[in-house]
Amino acid sequence: MAFVTTAPVLAANDDIKATNFLLDNGMEVVVIPDNRAPIVTHMVWYKIGSADEPPGKSGIAHFVEHLMFKAATINHAAGEFDRAVAEIGGSHNAFTSQDYTAFYETVAPPALEQMMSFEADRMFNLSITDDDIKTERDVIIEERRSRIDNDPQAVLGEAVDATLWQNQPYRIPVIGWMQEMEKLDWTDARAFYDKYYTPNNAVLVVAGDVAPETVKALAEKTYGTVPAAPGLTRIRPVEPGQNTKRTVTLTDARVSVPNFSTHWVVPSYRTAERGEAEALDLLAEILGGGTRSRLYQQLVVKQGIAAEAGAHFEGTMLDASYFSIHGSPRGDAKLADIEAAVDAEIARIARDGVTSDELDKAKDRYVRSVIFAHDQQDSIASMYGSTLATGGNLKDVEERPDRIRKVTADQVKAVAARYLVSDHSTTGYLLPLLPNTEN
C-alpha cells in the first residue's frame, strides 16, 4: 500500500519467454515460467494512475488502492484477504504510480487459485462504506504528512515536478495535494473504482512454478466471471515544447548539505523514436550510473568537489518522461561548481561523443542489471506488468537487451545533444537555512 513515483527498472534477457493470452472479457494474462523455487508471484496491474485522475481529485488513484485493502466485498469481510495471505505464509502489497496501480501476492503455487479468487472478487465486488472513507482518508493524509510535508527533499521534488511538467499530468503528485485529499469522498472513490477497476483495464501477471494452461484455466474460472466495462481511452494532455530554463529553490532549516537535481523532458520508451530511449538509458549509465560513470569519476574522484553525483532516465512511462542529473557538494565546493562541471561533461559528450569502450561497458552493466533483476521473481513480473501497463508488449520486454546492444556511440551523442540543453532544463535546489551563506 504505497505510492511510487518511479517505475521499476525495465529489462529482460533471452532466457525468459513469457506467454500471453486474452480472456473473453478483455483481460490480458501473462505467464512467466520460473521453476527455481516453489513460489508464485501473482500480480494485477490496472492501467490507471494518478495522471488519469479528474481535475481537483488528486490522490484518488492511491486512495482507491488503499480502499481495496480496507473495504469488505460482497463475498468477504474486511481483512479476510489479509488473513488468508498471512495464514499461508505469503506476502502481499500494492503500489500506485502516475500510470498504473498494481496489487500482488507471493505464495506457494497451491494457493494461487485462492489469490486469484480474492483479487477477482475485489475487482468487482468492493463494498466501500462511509466509515472506510473516513478511516482510510486519515491514513493517506498522515502518509502525506510523514512522507512529503515533513521531508524538505520531497516537498522540493513535488514543486520540481510541477515546474517541469506545465501541462502533462505528471505535474500532480501521486499521493495528491493535501487540500484535495481532504475532500475526497465516497462518490469520488466509487466512481473511480467503478470506471477503472475492470478486467479489460487490467493485466494479470503470474510468474513462478506454474504452467500457462493451469493459469489459463484458473483465470477463466476467477477473473473470467467479471464482466467487461465500456472501453476506456487513455487521452492525456501533452507537454508543450520547453523554451525556458527553470529553477526551484527550497531553503529549509532541516537541510544540512545542499544538493541539486536537473531535469529535462525526454521521450519514454513508448513515445520515443526507435533507439532513442535505449540511447538515453545508456547515456544515463555512462554519465551517471554508479561509481564507474563520468560524473562520479570526474566530480567525486578526480576533482573531489562532490559528495555524490549521478544520472537517471525514467523510461517506462506512458507519456513523455524525464532525464535527471543530481549532485551534492563536498567540503568548500559550491553547488555552482558542481553544476559547471556537470555542464562541461554534458557538453563534452554532445561534442565528442562517447568511446566504444565505455559504451560496451555501459551495455554490459545494463544487461547485467537485467540478469540480476531476473533473479527476483517479483522484479521480472514487474518488468512485464509495468511495460504492458504503459503501452508496451512482450517483445518490448524480451528484445530490450538486444536493442540496448545495438545502440551506437553516435546515437548516445545525438540524444545528449538533442535533449540535455541547459536553456531548456528545470533544476531543483535544496539549501540549508544559514545566515550569509552562498551556495
Add this chain to the structure above:
Amino acid sequence: MAFVTTAPVLAANDDIKATNFLLDNGMEVVVIPDNRAPIVTHMVWYKIGSADEPPGKSGIAHFVEHLMFKAATINHAAGEFDRAVAEIGGSHNAFTSQDYTAFYETVAPPALEQMMSFEADRMFNLSITDDDIKTERDVIIEERRSRIDNDPQAVLGEAVDATLWQNQPYRIPVIGWMQEMEKLDWTDARAFYDKYYTPNNAVLVVAGDVAPETVKALAEKTYGTVPAAPGLTRIRPVEPGQNTKRTVTLTDARVSVPNFSTHWVVPSYRTAERGEAEALDLLAEILGGGTRSRLYQQLVVKQGIAAEAGAHFEGTMLDASYFSIHGSPRGDAKLADIEAAVDAEIARIARDGVTSDELDKAKDRYVRSVIFAHDQQDSIASMYGSTLATGGNLKDVEERPDRIRKVTADQVKAVAARYLVSDHSTTGYLLPLLPNTEN
C-alpha cells in the same frame, strides 16, 4: 475577438447606481444609467473562461468565442450580425479571459432591441459547420503564432504562469497550447457551446441612455425565450501553498534589454479576507503605481539603475490571483541590482509600513482612476460584468471606493509582510543572447 489575460480595472464611485434583476430562465440583468450621450453599451458576460476548459482542450473557450462571430445561426446567415452593426454605425467585439467570455456592442439606443435579438439568437441557435471549424481554427492558430510564439516576452509569460500556478488552471494559456489547439474539433466546440452558452450562465449588462423597465421588457422578449440549461457548478482545482522560490529564464536573440517580473500568489477580491484585496490594491499603487510610486522614485529617479519599474495586483479573479513587480535595467546596471533594490523596498514596507501621507495619496489616485473609468461607458459596464462573472455582486462594485478609503496603513504593511515573501516567489527573466554576458 481577442483573448485577454488580465481583467479590466475594477472600481466605481457613489454616483453610479445600477439596478439588477433575474429573468425567469435565470439570466441576470444589470442596467447602468448613463444619460450623457445617446449611446448604449450592450454586453453579455458568460461565466466561462479558459480555466474552465476540460483537460487537453486548452483554447476551446477562446475558439468558441471566435465561432460565435463566424458561424451562422438558425435565424441568421453568417456575417449578418456584423453587417447589421456596421450599417447602423455601431461597434462590437468580444474577449475571453481565464474566468469569463464577453460579447459587446455599442450602438444608438433605438438599435438596442436588435442587438439583444441577435445576441439572444446566437446564445442558443449557433450552427457550427465543419468549414467554420477549419477556417477559424487556422485563425486562432495564426493568432497564437503572431501574438505568442513570435514574442519572447509572451512565451516567457506563459512559462511563468505555468510555473506560478502548479495546480490552479490559471496555469493554462487563454489562447491554448498549440498542440492542443491544432486538435480542437467540431465535437469539442459543440459540447462547450451547448454546456456553457446558456442564459443561467450569463450576465447581461446594459449601460447607457435607457430606462431599466425598457431593458427588462426587451430582455424578456429576447433572452427570455432561451431555455435554461442544467445548473452549472464551477469547481476549480485549488493551488497548494507555495514553499519554494522559482525562476524561469528565456534567453533570446530578439531581446535587446533584459527585464524581470516577480509574481506572488495572493488572494483575489473574491477569495480574500475582508480588506486584504483592497490593501493589496493600495500596496501595488504605493509600491509601483506610476511615477509617484516608491519603486519608480527609488530605482528610476534616485538610483538611476532602472529604465522602468512597477507593480500590479490583479484583483478581479474567481480564484486566487497574483501580485507582480517588474523592472528593467538602465545603463550598466544589472538585473540583480534592481532585484536587490526591490527586495529592500519590500522589506522596508513589511518592517516600517507606509506613511499616512502616501496612503492618502494612493487612495486618491485609486479613486480618481475609478472616476476616470466612469467616463467611458464600456469601462463602467465592464466593471460590473467582470465582478459579477467572478462571483461578486453590485455592492462589491459600488462600495469599492469606500472600502478602499477605509484601508489602514497597518493593513498595507500586513499584506506586504504576509504575501511578498522572496522565498515563495516566481520570477521570470527575459535575457538577450549575448556572448559572455552577465545579467
